[in-house]
Amino acid sequence: MTSFYRLSALSAITLSAALSMTAGLAIAGEKVSADxxxxxxxPKKPLTRGLSAGPQADPAVEAKQIRFVDTLRNRKTRSLSLGEREEIAEIAATKPKIDLEIQFDYNSADISKSSMPAAQELGKALSNSTLKGSTFVVAGHTDAVGSEPYNQELSERRADTIKRFLTEQxxxxxxxLVTVGYGESKPKDTGTPxxxxxxxxxxVNMETKTASK
Structure with a gap:
C-alpha cells in the first residue's frame, strides 16, 4: 500500500456505489490555496423565488438529514456502521466538496512534510467566518492495493489524522467534523481501482449550520 491520499476539487463527482460524487472544480497536482x-x-445559495432550476429540496428530507448528521457529532470513526457510512455518502453527494492532494508517510497515518502546506490551507479555509457553524465530513479513501480490512482501517486513521490536525492547530x-472511512470501496476511478x-x-460541507444544534 503506497502512502498518499489524493484530494481534488470536484465539478462532477458521481455517486457510484454511493460516494464517488458529482459536481465541483478540479484542482489536482497543483498547490491549492485557502481561497x-x-x-x-x-454553501449553495437558495434560488430566487420564481426562478426554476429543477426540483427544489424537500424541507422534510432536509430536516431528516440534519437530524441524522447531528447523531454523528463526536462519534468515533470506527463506530460508524456500514449503513451509516452509506447514508453519509448519499447526503454528501449533492453538497459542496473538495478533494485535496494530501500525502501521508509510508504505511502510516502521519501527514507527510510535503503535504503540510495543503493541510494548513485547509485549516485556514475552515476557520473562515463564512463557514462558521457548518458541519464538515472528512472522508478517507484508498486504492485497492492491499486487503480490504487493512484499507478500511487505514482510511479511518487518515481521516482521524486530518480531524486532529484541524482541531489542534x-x-x-x-x-x-465528522470523520468516515471508505477504504477501497468507493474509487474515484472506477475502471482502475x-x-x-x-x-x-x-x-464535504454538509451545510448544517449551528442553528441545527
Missing amino acids: QILNALQ YGINGAD TDPANRRVQV
Missing part, C-alpha cells in the same frame, strides 16, 4: 478551498465549500470544533487517484481524503 480555492473556501470557494469550493461555500486551528481550533475547529471537533463536533463540526488500483489507480493512485483513488487515494484521497474528501472534505
Whole structure:
C-alpha cells in the first residue's frame, strides 16, 4: 500500500456505489490555496423565488438529514456502521466538496512534510467566518492495493489524522467534523481501482449550520 491520499476539487463527482460524487472544480497536482478551498465549500445559495432550476429540496428530507448528521457529532470513526457510512455518502453527494492532494508517510497515518502546506490551507479555509457553524465530513479513501480490512482501517486513521490536525492547530470544533472511512470501496476511478487517484481524503460541507444544534 503506497502512502498518499489524493484530494481534488470536484465539478462532477458521481455517486457510484454511493460516494464517488458529482459536481465541483478540479484542482489536482497543483498547490491549492485557502481561497480555492473556501470557494469550493461555500454553501449553495437558495434560488430566487420564481426562478426554476429543477426540483427544489424537500424541507422534510432536509430536516431528516440534519437530524441524522447531528447523531454523528463526536462519534468515533470506527463506530460508524456500514449503513451509516452509506447514508453519509448519499447526503454528501449533492453538497459542496473538495478533494485535496494530501500525502501521508509510508504505511502510516502521519501527514507527510510535503503535504503540510495543503493541510494548513485547509485549516485556514475552515476557520473562515463564512463557514462558521457548518458541519464538515472528512472522508478517507484508498486504492485497492492491499486487503480490504487493512484499507478500511487505514482510511479511518487518515481521516482521524486530518480531524486532529484541524482541531489542534486551528481550533475547529471537533463536533463540526465528522470523520468516515471508505477504504477501497468507493474509487474515484472506477475502471482502475488500483489507480493512485483513488487515494484521497474528501472534505464535504454538509451545510448544517449551528442553528441545527
